[in-house]
Amino acid sequence: MSTNSDADKTLELYETSSLFLEIWDRLKRNKRAILGLFLVIFLILVALFANVIAPYDPVQIALKDSLKEPNLAHLMGTDVLGRDIFSRIIYGARASLIVGVVATSISLVIGVIIGAFSGYYGGWLDSLMMRITDIFSAFPFFLLAIAIMTFLGPSLLNIFFALGIVGWTNYARLIRGQVILVKESKYIEAARSIGAKDRRIILRHILPNALAPVIVYTALNIGGVILAEAGLSFLGLGVRPPAPSWGSMLAEGKDFIFNASWLVVWPGVAIFLTVLGYNLLGEGLRNALDPRLNLRRIK
Amino acid sequence: MIETKKTTETLLKVENLKKYFPIKKGIAVQRYVGDLKAVDGVSFEIRRGETLGLVGESGCGKSTIGRVILRLLEPSKGKVIFEGKVLNELSHEEMRQMRSQMQMIFQDSYASLNPRMRVGDIIAEPILIQGVSSRAEREKRVCKILDVVGLSPYHGARYPHEFSGGQRQRIGIARALALNPKLIICDEPVSALDLSIQAQLINLLEDLQKEYHLTYLFIAHDLSVVKHISDRVAVMYLGKIAELANSEELYKNPQHPYTIALLSAIPVPDPTVKKDRIILKGDVPSPVNPPSGCRFHTRCPKVQSICKEQDPNFRDIGNDHFVACHLV
Numbered sequence: 002m003s004t005n006s007d008a009d010k011t012l013e014l015y016e017t018s019s020l021f022l023e024i025w026d027r028l029k030r031n032k033r034a035i036l037g038l039f040l041v042i043f044l045i046l047v048a049l050f051a052n053v054i055a056p057y058d059p060v061q062i063a064l065k066d067s068l069k070e071p072n073l074a075h076l077m078g079t080d081v082l083g084r085d086i087f088s089r090i091i092y093g094a095r096a097s098l099i100v101g102v103v104a105t106s107i108s109l110v111i112g113v114i115i116g117a118f119s120g121y122y123g124g125w126l127d128s129l130m131m132r133i134t135d136i137f138s139a140f141p142f143f144l145l146a147i148a149i150m151t152f153l154g155p156s157l158l159n160i161f162f163a164l165g166i167v168g169w170t171n172y173a174r175l176i177r178g179q180v181i182l183v184k185e186s187k188y189i190e191a192a193r194s195i196g197a198k199d200r201r202i203i204l205r206h207i208l209p210n211a212l213a214p215v216i217v218y219t220a221l222n223i224g225g226v227i228l229a230e231a232g233l234s235f236l237g238l239g240v241r242p243p244a245p246s247w248g249s250m251l252a253e254g255k256d257f258i259f260n261a262s263w264l265v266v267w268p269g270v271a272i273f274l275t276v277l278g279y280n281l282l283g284e285g286l287r288n289a290l291d292p293r294l295n296l297r298r299i300k
Numbered sequence: 301m302i303e304t305k306k307t308t309e310t311l312l313k314v315e316n317l318k319k320y321f322p323i324k325k326g327i328a329v330q331r332y333v334g335d336l337k338a339v340d341g342v343s344f345e346i347r348r349g350e351t352l353g354l355v356g357e358s359g360c361g362k363s364t365i366g367r368v369i370l371r372l373l374e375p376s377k378g379k380v381i382f383e384g385k386v387l388n389e390l391s392h393e394e395m396r397q398m399r400s401q402m403q404m405i406f407q408d409s410y411a412s413l414n415p416r417m418r419v420g421d422i423i424a425e426p427i428l429i430q431g432v433s434s435r436a437e438r439e440k441r442v443c444k445i446l447d448v449v450g451l452s453p454y455h456g457a458r459y460p461h462e463f464s465g466g467q468r469q470r471i472g473i474a475r476a477l478a479l480n481p482k483l484i485i486c487d488e489p490v491s492a493l494d495l496s497i498q499a500q501l502i503n504l505l506e507d508l509q510k511e512y513h514l515t516y517l518f519i520a521h522d523l524s525v526v527k528h529i530s531d532r533v534a535v536m537y538l539g540k541i542a543e544l545a546n547s548e549e550l551y552k553n554p555q556h557p558y559t560i561a562l563l564s565a566i567p568v569p570d571p572t573v574k575k576d577r578i579i580l581k582g583d584v585p586s587p588v589n590p591p592s593g594c595r596f597h598t599r600c601p602k603v604q605s606i607c608k609e610q611d612p613n614f615r616d617i618g619n620d621h622f623v624a625c626h627l628v
Contacts, residue, residue: 188411191412196399196429
């Protein structure tokens with residue numbers, strides 16, 4: 002089935018079934034997205050191999066090395082307790098990545114379940130679930146996370162929980178909208194006419210066709226969650242010290258910002274590059290999945 | 301014409317079937333303001349082994365009838381009786397099991413195939429749902445069905461978008477056949493295809509009917525296609541059946557003014573023939589507020605005063621020919 006018209010071609014690509022190949026095909030033509038992908042993969046590698054890359058133990062205190070400027074022994078200098086900043090940044094990547102992935106997964110799972118049921122069954126169930134969603138999203142995202150963390154106390158597990166709980170509402174809304182859209186398709190009617198049960202219709206027919214925008218939102222959202230973790234740690238509500246986290250490193254370094262700026266510059270750069278990476282990747286995915294947006298960019 | 305043995309045994313009976321879609325208005329509190337009467341009191345029967353054609357203009361309710369029969373939509377009133385069982389009284393689960401007996405072929409073969417499933421999986425799905433758990437057995441049956449509809453086994457590994465319109469419709473037919481149904485509702489299965497492909501698919505449907513003793517409800521708006529494939533034809537207008545007769549009888553001896561007008565619109569492939577085309581004036585009235593009396597009276601060239609007051613009965617005028625018109 003080959004056509005010459007461009008409109009047909011984009012349609013064809015959009016409907017291609019191997020979702021990942023199709024996204025990759027469009028993504029690799031977008032330099033910004035590839036930069037984002039590179040940053041994200043870099044972060045993952047650093048986090049995975051932190052113990053190999055890091056030259057020092059990130060929690061080893063060496064008071065005689067306190068507040069050393071960046072030099073050959075300590076590439077990014079040392080903090081007030083003489084700990085190597087470079088090593089702490091590298092181990093901090095682990096905390097950021099784990100929080101980003103786990104908290105986002107929690108949000109995604111809750112969102113998919115609530116959104117799919119809401120959108121598929123509609124009626125009073127939909128109204129009830131959407132009002133619950135409204136209640137949750139009525140609280141400012143960060144304030145709710147702070148409240149939950151204050152209540153539960155700082156720990157990695159509680160961060161997963163807090164950020165997962167505050168983040169699911171957008172997923173639920175997005176998925177509900179997609180499900181309502183896909184539910185009206187003829188192939189759903191066809192599935193019902195061959196006697197498929199609801200579970201099969203939702204899992205095999207609706208969700209695979211509804212998830213494309215969700216993938217985009219997830220990529221964009223991980224950056225936001227990592228930023229939120231940094232924020233919580235900055236406020237002392239995140240990863241429990243002395244375990245390194247970029248947010249708590251910023252907090253510890255803020256008193257020395259004028260005489261030892263490397264204490265805040267490097268964690269800042271790390272946060273910036275990570276969030277940038279996810280945002281570029283997410284934006285690239287969005288453009289790769291939406292042919293209309295893509296055309297506008299080319300113009 | 302198809303030479304299968306046709307019986308007078310009723311396979312499916314529809315009694316006074318109505319489907320109203322409520323119209324609601326309002327932002328916060330939805331107010332009920334009326335009904336869209338898509339199907340408004342339709343009765344007919346389909347005999348085992350026959351093809352019943354159902355024709356009518358867009359929006360007259362013919363597709364709705366197909367969906368209500370399969371209970372993809374719940375009827376507002378009336379009964380659908382399949383092999384003696386009243387379908388709309390069955391529980392959800394009982395109805396789900398009945399679905400293997402009756403299948404549907406959809407008009408839009410592109411939209412009716414899940415774009416993220418392989419063709420083989422699409423055809424295997426009904427077999428799987430029916431309870432054939434062995435993968436090898438399913439694959440064997442899928443290959444056989446692909447062959448029956450004129451595709452090859454290797455097509456099963458491809459995705460729907462890789463096929464042409466005609467091929468996709470063959471996939472739709474294959475899916476419908478997978479469960480060995482008794483009744484297939486063809487909802488304008490060839491309307492979206494070009495003529496040469498239409499002919500191929502019509503021939504395929506006829507061959508399948510012979511081989512598997514299928515019964516068709518063939519919904520269409522193309523009178524020449526319907527004439528070719530149908531044993532009997534029902535003409536619908538605005539939610540009601542205007543005329544129902546044997547295919548030949550209807551085309552030779554139409555009684556309802558609407559049928560006469562429709563038949564006069566069929567093009568004849570002979571430029572020397574002069575036809576008296578009856579041009580109906582005005583639009584189809586809204587099914588929300590259908591006209592009083594006979595629904596066709598606003599456009600009928602032979603309208604009388606009784607037509608505006610009384611709804612004509614759908615009556616037998618002999619020779620298995622039913623008409624709803626005061627003037628016949």
